[in-house]
Amino acid sequence: MKRSFPGLLGLAVAASLATASLLPDRVAAQEPIRVGELNSYKAIPAFLEPYKKGWELAVEEINAAGGVVGRKLEVVSRDDNASPGDAVRVAEELVSREKVALLTGGFLSHVGLAVASFANQQKVVFIASEPLTDKLVWESGNPYTFRLRASTYMQVSMLVEEAVKLGKKRWALVYPNYEYGQSAVASFKALMQARQPGVEFVAEQAPPLGKIEAGAVTQAIADAKPDAIFNVTFGPDLQKFVREGTTRGIFNGVTVFSLLGGEPEYLDPLKDEAPVGWYVTGYPWDQIKTPEHDKFLAAYRARWNDYPRLGSVVGYAALKSVAAAIAKAGSPETEKVRAAMAGLEVDTPFGRVTYRALDHQSTMGAYVGRTAVKDGRGVMVDWRYEPGEKHLPPDDEVRKRRPQ
Amino acid sequence: MTAPHALAVEHLSKSFGGFRAVHDVSFHVATGEVTALIGPNGAGKTTTFNLVNGQLTPDSGRVLVAGTDVTGRDPRALWRGGVARTFQITATFPSMTVRENVAIGVMALAPHFWSLQRPASLSGSATDALLADVGLTGMADLLAGTLAYGDLKRVELAMALANAPSLLLMDEPTAGMAAAEREALMTLAVRVCKARGAAILFTEHDMSVVFRHATRIFVMSAGELVATGTPEAIRRDPLVREVYLGKAAAP
Amino acid sequence: MLASLLIQTLNGLASASLLFLVALGLSLIFGVTRIVNFAHGSFYMLGAYMAVSINVWLGGGILGFWGAVAGAALAVAAIGLVMELTILRRIYRAPELLQLVATFGVVLLIKDATLFIWGPEDILGARAPGLTGSISIFGKRLPLYDVFLILLGPAMLAAIWWLLRRTAWGLRVRAATEDRGMAAALGIDQARLFTSVLALGAGLAGLAGALALPREPASLGMDLSIIADVFVVTVVGGLGSIPGAYLAAVIISVIKAWCIGLGTVNVFGTVVSFTKLTLVAEFLVLATVLVLRPHGLLGSEPPAQRGAAHVHAPLPEPARGFWMAAGLGLVAMLALPLFADRYALVLLTDIAVFALLASSLAILMGWAGMASFGHAAYFGAGAYGAALAALAGAPFAVSVASGLILATGLAALIGRLAVRTSGISLAMLTLAFAQILWAIAFQWDGVTGGSNGLVGVWPPGPLASKTTYFLFAMLTAAVTLGLLWRLAHSPFGYALRATRDNPRRAEASGFDTLALRWSAFILSGAIAGLAGAIFVFSKGSLSPDVLAIPRSVDALVMVLLGGFETLAGPIVGALVFTLLADWLTRTTDYWQAVLGAAIITLTLIFPHGIVGTFERWRARGDRQ
């Protein structure tokens, strides 16, 4: 019954694949500056497809204007399979095989943190565009990681500004059961208690992400008889929440605050069922009338024949940040770029933002306003731009939270 | 004191729900004796058999093997106590060779499990002897899963004998075999057991096998032992003829 | 309070109906074809998307809504039919779990196709005309549509009961569920019956998807968010038991609704958030039920399907010269850093880790005959154990050992309960425990870092280099696998396979089969834990996804693609799967679809896994 090595034939099959994967690609001698981009495209397509269009537009603009430091910019984009382990491998591939100058991207917080840790170990600059977790720049902050988007804390702070004005006493909280929802609610509680003594939190619902039992959740909230609701759910959860809550009449006479609720990604699918009068952070793309946004909007529409979502702005601004950093550094060399990132100023569709030297967080803000339904779709009204720098804790506190 | 019986069953009873499957059954098998347990379907043969081999625990009564009370012991403990068995549906390890099958039977006696060496029994003399006894030396390297049924029966017999048993329990050993083969198998089993000093208790539907090989026969009906005796006595017993044998026993 | 509880119960019943509808199809399909249809959630998702499009096409209104519901059910039924005709029909005789892998390929295909056709944005469907309002119960409002759903569940239960008990088709289905070979011998066209069952099952899932639209938007996450729940419902109810599935759906949904209704409660000074329990409620129910009743609430021991029964392949002793060849191969691998670039080493480090993980699973599946759907539990435990020790300042070796010990301990604990069951029950029990562990890691912020996980877990000193870490990983994997291969033909390996081949004979030959199965479980967990510990130091961070279902599925796919009854199979599986995924994600935007198609193709070409099928081809060659 003795046999020769059973796997030989199987290995032969694998070998043909191996040659495709294991052998390095040849890199041309006269090359553009390569930027590594990685994101969870297949897991979060609703946000990331517009995001990709955003950065593609930015790259085209940059290269049309002659590139940076005399070289074209080339983005090598990868799917990280929404897995930290895969993301780290992809990052390694981008760095060691594609020879990218720096990394950007990220949506999911845990993936962003994993890539940040990799960036720190491998000494590669990582400009995290979207991961919202406060830890990315604070508790787990590191010298090589920077973040563009306003963090969970900052966005909560923007809404708290409005909430304290109303003086509602009994609050119900609903948030997806993972770090983003938890820290949003923790920040909300802390900020509210500091600024409005006597505030009560009468109900707390933490449905699993993407699996809200909306009927039961809205009913439980109604039973607690709150004056106001602070909602952190988004995506399909938010749509279910809105529809069930409306049918059951739980929003009647109750003020609702909803983080991210005004972002087109989450507001548009609701169409004429979009909630009315909710306080939200978001992106009223059709109403912003600043020169920098007008220019972006026109270019985006011309390029993609579609209107931008918030993801488009983030993707666009991320690549603009990359270009600005390299331009300021005068070279794509890591340590120079890293030095340039501290205090870097970048023009984005939301205006000029600064990457703070203190904690590597950019001051990109968000729009805060209320929802309404116009022409059969959800829009933001009474909105205003909240700059990011207004909603960051005092420097001392940041230093305490960030390892120095 | 005479030597203890190979098997003694004392007042064994077992019910399932309200159904009295076995009621107050007592019998014994002497050392080296070949005995058969017969009876119509549903008479309690299989239950009795499973009470003896440890798959079932009796509600009351005792099972003694070579004088030791083994009531309620599991099949593993019985194996270590010298009780071997074969199954009605031949039980072997089809993904392994005949030699491996037999060697595994031998292996369990002296397991040095966490050794990374191949089991000594694979090439041991005990395995060789068993293979030779049942006439399978030439087939030792064939996969058990590819053997003909009669050969499989012999593999199983060799596996069962690996613990040098004092008692071999055979559940319908010749089920599914041709008459000639039934003879051959039972002759082999009896011969090998005699040589090794093992007693046999078997259940069987083929009366010619029973009458030819058993020196004593136990007849069960409706959960009770209704007759015990030599083949000749059983053949003539009118009660046995009525409940079980029918015309088949006509001389 | 009582009124709230009542309303929450009604909420639960409404959710239960949809869950039941999906589970119903899965249960029917499993009963007759023995296929664990992983693509069932995809059918549900497709139903929702189809209904959206058909409703628009029909111009909305009453006709549009109900026409869309019917149309979506039919369209998805047609897709199920096509899947049966083109894929499943070819692999009914392969080992059962291979079909699961093929349907996993279908999941990937359908997901990308849906993205391609309907785009990335969630689509909120129309409400049911006439059922948009609500009724008032004790001053609380219950949507009319929920009332409709509450009634729908029992109505569908009755309808299917009637179909199975009172029609000729139902009689055939029941007969084929017990013994499909015999049914064929009585003149029942098995192929047509399977096709019709697949179509009906898929249609029911599509129907549920369409009917879910008034409550939830069509989104690309629908497939995976429901599939685990549906498996749980089917198994808790008892495989193949239709009333059992309804009962299980009701129990799980009502428990969840009650947890939500209870909200956050102060119990003797401790704040307990029952709503957070909904994250894992169904798996707690599953674990409890299966430990107490291995065949589910209303299930009984599934009859063994003849003809489909799998005869395990022999595991011959390695030929002379094998160890020499393996040693040379290892030396070649270790010399690789001289030629390959850093990324190749990183990729091979991953492959070494997954080869260990897959081999550990193959011990269970191949040697012991126990499938685990939750093998990520031990991998993750190894990773967490190692990471926590490292972050606490332990030296590298101690950290790896900590991971190993944690994984081994967990495997011992879970194995103790799991090895008493077998088949799908065992597989689902391991899944339940893995999910419970995942939920603990996900929630226990103070220790595990919650959903964000832990960062900064890099190996110290010389091992920090990718090259030395590759050498370490490769050498560790090689030594472990070498010992494992020796173990396969040690007394333990033989006894284990004997237990798998024929537990009663093994028991009668003096082996403690339960202890053997348990030992295999522990050994398997230990090796998976070692893989996890090596993994975490190669990645520098970890999050609960190391414990999650996709990781377990990946391991299963590797083992089955490679061939689970061979020693080299899991390694080849890990190699092929990792390289394929790596290559495809870099090559095409629609890599999920291509990977899905590749998996399906591989299962069709190699029904016994790549190595296993080659072995069979050669065995046939030998015979002729």
Added chain:
Amino acid sequence: MSRSASTDAAAERAARPLLEIDGLSASYGRATVVHDLDLTVARGEALVLLGRNGAGKSTTLKSVMGLEVERRGRIVFDGQGIDDWPTHRIAAAGIGYVPEDRRIFAGLTVTENMAVGRLPPRDGHAWSEAEIWELFPPLAAIRERRAGYLSGGEQQMLAIARTLMGNPRLLLLDEPSEGLAPVILERIAEAVGMLKSRGIALVVSEQNLAFVRDFADRLLIIETGAKRFTGTIADLAADPSIAERYLAV
């Protein structure tokens, strides 16, 4: 013209044996069990396959049915080559199969088991439940009982009854006497004899010569998958060496 042609064809078919097996080999995975076997069964004939278990009797029957074995060779039933047909089509063509271990549907009632086997009438006749109760009176009393609760003898009757509902021309009985008490055997043998008298051809695989004595037309002894002897019971009796060798009684 066409009418007479079809009559000719029918006549020609009627003249041929009902079942012809030519050069059959069959294997399970790695094990080849039947080697190059030829046999024929005439219309209404009862052929008994004798031989030890594993000799290939069951496999021969399964091969005819297209069940669970890999087979090569030619099998012609009623003039049609059926060796590449799926099992259900073979059953529909008029071959009934009663497996060795009966394989009744344990969760179905007796009548439901029979309903599963029901096929359209053949040669103008369809077995009715009443005829079945007549053939196997014990079944009538337990018609609503789940088959899983039946005794071995009752299960054997049900297995035959269920197959009869398909109105077979040829009945394959695999070891019908296996595991049954002698008193039950007599009843089953009687029923099989009745089926033969109604014109149903039989292939019975058996080890128990006494069981088939009353209805067997011809015996065929197979060993290790090949034919060793064919003839009547009288032929067998006339050659004591054969009886000695294969049927030590």
